[in-house]
Amino acid sequence: MALGKLFIGLKVRELRVVSQQTQSQFAKRIGISTSYLNQIENNQRPVSAAVLLQLADKFNLDISELSRGETDRLLSALSEALADPIFESFSPSLQELKLISQNAPALAHALVLAHQAYRRKSEQLASLDHDRENAPGLGATPYEEVRDFFHFVDNYVHALDILAETLAAGLYGAGFDRKSALVGRLKGQFGVSVSFAETNDGPLRHYDRDRKVLTLNRLSANPTQVFQLAHQISQLHAAREIEEIVQRANFRTDEAKDICRIGLHNYFAGALVMPYSDFLSAAQKLRHDIELLSARFEASLEQVCHRLSTLQRPGNKGVPIFFARIDRAGNITKRHSATKLQFARFGAACPLWNAHRAFEVPQGIIRQLAETPDGVRYLCLATQTFKGTGGFAATRTGYVLAFGCEVSYADQFVYADDLAIGERSRFEPIGISCRLCERGNCPSRAVPPIRGRLQVDPDIRETIPYRLA
Structure with a gap:
């Protein structure tokens, strides 16, 4: 993988802080001078190949994780915000924007959020939309806030992916289709019975908590039924882990928290239907043929494409x-x-x-x-x-x-x-x-x-x- 010049000062500083070492101790450990380390941490100099190898050897730095995807996403969002005419008198160079994204990502995120608030308020005033005018909060809508959460975690949630893959191990045995396997797991592990109803434009899934009965719409496509079964298992199996993730995200509104919970349950469901290692292996073998992947995992084309976009596991990326x-x-x-x-x-x-x-x-x-x-x-x-x-x-x-x-x-x-x-x-x-x-x-x-x-x-x-x- 060609990395080009890497300015990873923030990452190096994090490694040093986690290892509880001074700059002098850390520099000595990787065989460079303290002044060189100080320049690296402040992104005044890129890391050399020799330093990268020492970081990988001494501090388990995964070099494959140094692709600039996260920085590129933040750089793109920051560039778009600063393209607004209100910043017409301020024209930072691409290098300046890169330094901000690399050295001060929290500040860059804050500026992007501030610009979202400005745009939303401007649109409210321009359209005289009284409903939106009286809505609480001036930042991004709850939906946009959650969408940005997934965007900036690289659309990969490690804890949930591992939890789903562990649960999926041995679940889909020989002779079992995914729907039957998931129905059996709901009954055997959680005591939930599954029934079916035929209703035009009715809900895809309805769970009666008191009776512990899950009702699916029989007229929905089979991949949709499979996914909704997996979603219900997520609500019963991964609620605690998902709540921890939601609380750490520091969303501004309860609506955003509720939307994120649904999104994380959907993430778990996709990971349960298409376990990471099995799905990555199949994607490579089938050369990303989404129709063949859809047939193999009893998933819709959209579910397959979405899952392909989540294959960002450290050390084993797609x-x-x-x-x-x-x-x-x-x-x-x-x-x-x-x-x-x-x-x-x-x-x-x-x-x-x-x-x-x-x-x-x-x-x-x-x-x-x-x-x-x-x-x-x-x-x-x-x-x-x-x-x-x-x-x-x-x-x-x-x-x-x-x-x-x-x-x-x-x-x-x-x-x-x-x-x-x-x-x-x-x-x-x-x-x-x-x-x-x-x-x-x-x-x-x-x-x-x-x-x-x-x-x-x-x-x-x-x-x-x-x-x-």
């Missing part, structure tokens, strides 16, 4: 992928990226992204080779899926699942076998969103970039009525 779920209005209702590609927090996604074209195709995987303005190239995949229960009159909602990876990992995906990845001309230009993209010659641009100066010539009319200075 391919870093991005994953998003988009509705017909272009709203990104789920998002996570372990790659440099970060989704816009505000506004629509790039119209050139193949995710939008997937709504035009009834089935199958839409493929795209894409390049972002920073020169990074990606394999982008998208497919349409539907949610709903019941018969003809039941409500069915369509979504697009978008996922992919940087091209350096494309050979691990079956979808890339016949694509001309080595030909740069095959890569389509895409961005994060129009408001952040500074490409001046894009005919699909919807709005000018926030930081762009416009030139308008009354004698020339091109696809868009202005040019970027």
Whole structure:
């Protein structure tokens, strides 16, 4: 893994503090001078390969964990916040933003949250939305707060993943499908009976705590029933661990805590249906064919894609992928990226992204080779899926699942076998969103970039009525 110049002062300082050593003692242990260690901890100098090896040997530092995914996510969020016109007179360089993200991540998070509060309050005033105006709190909505929680923990919750994998061990024996195994575990370990009801647009799951009866909607798809069984097991088996995680997260509202509890129970359910080691092994063997993974684990395509985005276990990571779920209005209702590609927090996604074209195709995987303005190239995949229960009159909602990876990992995906990845001309230009993209010659641009100066010539009319200075 090519790490480039690594400025990991915060990580080195944490290792030293945990080991309860002074700078002098720590420097001597890894064979460098105290002044060099001081420069490393303050991110004035990168760590050398020799120092990395000493840190790995003496302090069990996992070098594979030094990928810059967390910093990239925070850097992306910080860059987008500072692109707001209110910061027009303050134009930090990319290097300055990197130093803030690396040296003072708590400060960067605080600035991002403050900008969210500013945007929300501005939108309230602009729209005269009295309901939102009187809502408690000025920060991100509870849903956004929880979404950011998962985003910044890399969409991986180690304690729950291990707990679910331990419970799954031996659960799916020969001759047992997942539904039968989970029904049996609910009855045998928790004394919960499972019944089924046929109701158009009824609830997917209803648990009667007094009678200890779980009722599932028989008209829902089998992967949905399996997942809801696993979710119920999570509520009975992992409640204490989940409550500890929620309390440590320091959410500002009870609504955010409630939403996060549901999200963590869903996380546990996904990890129980698709245990980490088994799922990672199958993903590698099947070369990330989501339809084959869906069949093997009795899971929906969305569940499979979401699980692929959580394969970030220290020391045993999967391919870093991005994953998003988009509705017909272009709203990104789920998002996570372990790659440099970060989704816009505000506004629509790039119209050139193949995710939008997937709504035009009834089935199958839409493929795209894409390049972002920073020169990074990606394999982008998208497919349409539907949610709903019941018969003809039941409500069915369509979504697009978008996922992919940087091209350096494309050979691990079956979808890339016949694509001309080595030909740069095959890569389509895409961005994060129009408001952040500074490409001046894009005919699909919807709005000018926030930081762009416009030139308008009354004698020339091109696809868009202005040019970027």
